[in-house]
Structures are given as C-alpha cells and as structure tokens.
Amino acid sequence: MSGTTATTAREVAEEVLRPKAQEIDRKRRYPKEGLAALGKKGLAGILIPAAQGGLGGTLSDLAQACEALGWGCASTAMCFLMHACGTAVIGAKATAEQADAWLKPAAKGKALATLAFSERGSGAHFYAPEISAATKNGSFVLSGRKSFVTSGGHAALYPVLVNASGEPGLDVIVVTPDLPGVGFDGTWDGIGMAGNSSIAMTLDDVKVPRANIVGAEGDGQSLVFDVVAPTFLIGLAGVNVGIAHAALEEAAEHAKARRYPTGQTLADVQAIQMGLADMSIAVEAARRLLREAARAADAGEATALPLVMQAKIAATEAAASVTERAMRIGGGQAYSRSLPIERHWRDARAGAVMAPTNDVLREWLGKILTGLPLF
Known part of the structure; x- marks a missing residue:
C-alpha cells in the first residue's frame, strides 16, 4: 500500500497543503482545509483497520505519508500524525461498540482524533501522568490539565492517559468534548508549526463512562x-x-x-x-x-x-x-x-x-x- 498512500499524500500536499502553508503560518490558524482533503482521500483512516472502514496501513505507509505532508505544511502534518496516533491507540483494543462509534467516523474524516498525554509537571515523561483520576458510581472521574494537546478544541476524540483504575500500569480513556467539565485553555504561541492548536485541555471532575476505556484496566x-x-x-x-x-x-x-x-x-x-x-x-x-x-x-x-x-x-x-x-x-x-x-x-x-x-x-x-x- 505504501506507493498508493504516498502518492495520494503527495497529491494532497501539492494541491492543498503547500498553497495554504504560508497563510496558516502567518495567521496561526488551524489547517482545516488540509485535514478535510486528507479525509476525503481516505488518508484519515491510514492506521484504522479495513474492517472499520480504514486503509489498514502500516508504519511504512505512515512514514511516507507524513514525509509528503511535512514537505507541504508542517502544521497540517502534525495534526494528521496525532490523528493517526489517536486512532491507532483506540484501534489496538477497540470493542465493536467503540469501533462503530469512533473508528468508522474517524476513517471517513468525520471525527478527528488526537492524544492528550502530556502534562506540564511530567514534562518529557508523558508516560507518568499526575492527573487526578478515580472511579465513582460506574464512571471514571478525571480532574486536571493536559498540556500541548494538538488539535485542542478541534478534535472529537481525545484518548487521555491516566491512572484511574488503580491497577498496575496506566489507563487510556477516550474523552469527548461534549462531556461536562471538558474545556480548552490558551492559544498556541510556538515559534513554529503555528497552526496546530497545541493548547491545554482542562478536566474539571469530568465523568467518563467506563465503556470509554481502551482495552482492559491497566493496559495503558x-x-x-x-x-x-x-x-x-x-x-x-x-x-x-x-x-x-x-x-x-x-x-x-x-x-x-x-x-x-x-x-x-x-x-x-x-x-x-x-x-x-x-x-x-x-x-x-x-x-x-x-x-x-x-x-x-x-x-x-x-x-x-x-x-x-x-x-x-x-x-x-x-x-x-x-x-x-x-x-x-x-x-x-x-x-x-x-x-x-x-x-x-x-x-x-x-x-x-x-x-x-x-x-x-x-x-x-x-x-x-x-x-x-x-x-
């Protein structure tokens, strides 16, 4: 699949991403046109299994697609990459219900994913989250702040890394922005990749259904x-x-x-x-x-x-x-x-x-x- 995927990515980069790259950078605006074009071409499903409507691609496919998109517009390329990461982690252990609700729309470009892993306190050690997480009345209750959330405020699916179950290991729980208590704070002011909306995600006693956990407790x-x-x-x-x-x-x-x-x-x-x-x-x-x-x-x-x-x-x-x-x-x-x-x-x-x-x-x-x- 690598040749077809790379060719399609290069076409989108030449026709959509590169012509808009300067404007996105100068206005520091989110690259919605490029992401929409990638969705229409099916590339939003690059790492989503074919059974869920995706391309069922490999890391080799991802490498070549990301190179083409990075050549066209780095901001769009990073948003695309984080979508690929988000869908990959969900797809690794998705239930049938999760696949229907999240992966099938994501594969069509109708639901953008990203990751909410980083925290200011943990820095480069994103795999050691400090966010407050607990279980209560059949839900996970999350409170805290995630930093550098690419596509913050624009994505529909936010796999959040926490330790909520109390089991050894961590948990990946998918948070959707419609849940009460979910918010986004600040503006992205980085010197580069100016359009990727890498901002903070705030969680204020957010009650997340237990069905939103990816895999088993402790699989994170x-x-x-x-x-x-x-x-x-x-x-x-x-x-x-x-x-x-x-x-x-x-x-x-x-x-x-x-x-x-x-x-x-x-x-x-x-x-x-x-x-x-x-x-x-x-x-x-x-x-x-x-x-x-x-x-x-x-x-x-x-x-x-x-x-x-x-x-x-x-x-x-x-x-x-x-x-x-x-x-x-x-x-x-x-x-x-x-x-x-x-x-x-x-x-x-x-x-x-x-x-x-x-x-x-x-x-x-x-x-x-x-x-x-x-x-």
Whole structure:
C-alpha cells in the first residue's frame, strides 16, 4: 500500500497543503482545509483497520505519508500524525461498540482524533501522568490539565492517559468534548508549526463512562510503549524528513535564481554547491534510516526499537541542520519572509524536544546497547 498512500499524500500536499502553508503560518490558524482533503482521500483512516472502514496501513505507509505532508505544511502534518496516533491507540483494543462509534467516523474524516498525554509537571515523561483520576458510581472521574494537546478544541476524540483504575500500569480513556467539565485553555504561541492548536485541555471532575476505556484496566502502559511510541516516533521522523526536503528544494531553487551583476548565479559558487550536497546527504540518510526502522517495526524484528529511536533522532536533527544551512544559503532573503525557508527553520525546531526528547532517547539507546533496563 505504501506507493498508493504516498502518492495520494503527495497529491494532497501539492494541491492543498503547500498553497495554504504560508497563510496558516502567518495567521496561526488551524489547517482545516488540509485535514478535510486528507479525509476525503481516505488518508484519515491510514492506521484504522479495513474492517472499520480504514486503509489498514502500516508504519511504512505512515512514514511516507507524513514525509509528503511535512514537505507541504508542517502544521497540517502534525495534526494528521496525532490523528493517526489517536486512532491507532483506540484501534489496538477497540470493542465493536467503540469501533462503530469512533473508528468508522474517524476513517471517513468525520471525527478527528488526537492524544492528550502530556502534562506540564511530567514534562518529557508523558508516560507518568499526575492527573487526578478515580472511579465513582460506574464512571471514571478525571480532574486536571493536559498540556500541548494538538488539535485542542478541534478534535472529537481525545484518548487521555491516566491512572484511574488503580491497577498496575496506566489507563487510556477516550474523552469527548461534549462531556461536562471538558474545556480548552490558551492559544498556541510556538515559534513554529503555528497552526496546530497545541493548547491545554482542562478536566474539571469530568465523568467518563467506563465503556470509554481502551482495552482492559491497566493496559495503558503497554498501549503507550507498544502502539503510541512507535507510531509517534516514526510519524514525527517522517514529518521532519519532509521539512528538511522542502528546505533543501527551496535553497537549491534560490541558489539557481539568485544572480550577481556579473551574471554568475549563487549556484555557481563552490561553497554553495558543497552546502547543498551536504544537505542532500543528510536528508537521504535520515529518509533511509526512517524507512528501515518502519520496515523493521512492521515486521516485528528485534532490532526495531533502537532503529525507531535512531530514526527520530536522525530525522529531527537533520531537519534542524538542513534548515539552518538553507538559511545561510538564502542569506538576507531567507531571514525575511520573502522565502519559505524561515518557516521551515522554525518548524524544524520542535522535533528534538517532542517527547520522548532526543536526549531521553539517547539515554535509552545507551542502555539498550549496554544491556541495561530502560527504567
């Protein structure tokens, strides 16, 4: 399916995402057109099983789709990725009733999903929630605040990570915005990915039906590490390869078009040629590592875990370095908004600090390489 999925994603990126990317960034508005177009093309169901109306896609499909969308508009790509993560975690253990109520509409683009995992107090350790959660009269009662909820106020399905059941492990409970006590607070003011509405979700004694739990009580920790983590890391790596590729293309086009009074172009300068060469190597290396990591994860190979971690680090750091080099090639024009390079540069700053951060992943990789337990 990878070829078809990637082709469709690239078409949407070229026809809808890229033409709107500058406006979304400057106005800091939610990318509803791009997400609607992805829904119409069936890509909203990329990780939803075919039995629930989805594409039944793989992590390899997700990697290539996210790369195409990251090339077009990073804000839209992140909203799409979080939808994929949300539907993947629900789909991993959905009951028939949950599939009918949530996954089938989500596959058609009629119900947007996201994740509500992060908390300000837990920081990069999103897998250790501090939100207040309890059971009462047949419901889960949630109180607290989730941070950096992408598509906050726009999504219809919010899998929330809590410890509500009292069982060992954690719980993933789907909260819908119609429940009394659910609110959203603040505006997204990040330097990049300006349109993704990554804001706070507030929960004030929200009574959630017990039927909204994903899987059994205590399944949350396995869902985080077995489903959410690989899906998010692979998808985020794809988005960042796309950002880096876009910056490389823009820098090359600028170099060809920028002409000195002598008639020489910027592309004729050896230092510029070497810079573009280094950028292309970084992009292709990150892309190849990402695709190998996704393939290994799809195959269930033992090497998949370190490869997935490496892919996220490599792709996000390639995006940062490639966009930095593109800024230097673009010079004063890149520093202004006359070129989209500065947008790519800002969008590329987020990946390294998205949890698990690159520093945390390096720690985990070191432990894996030396045979130490992760926790």
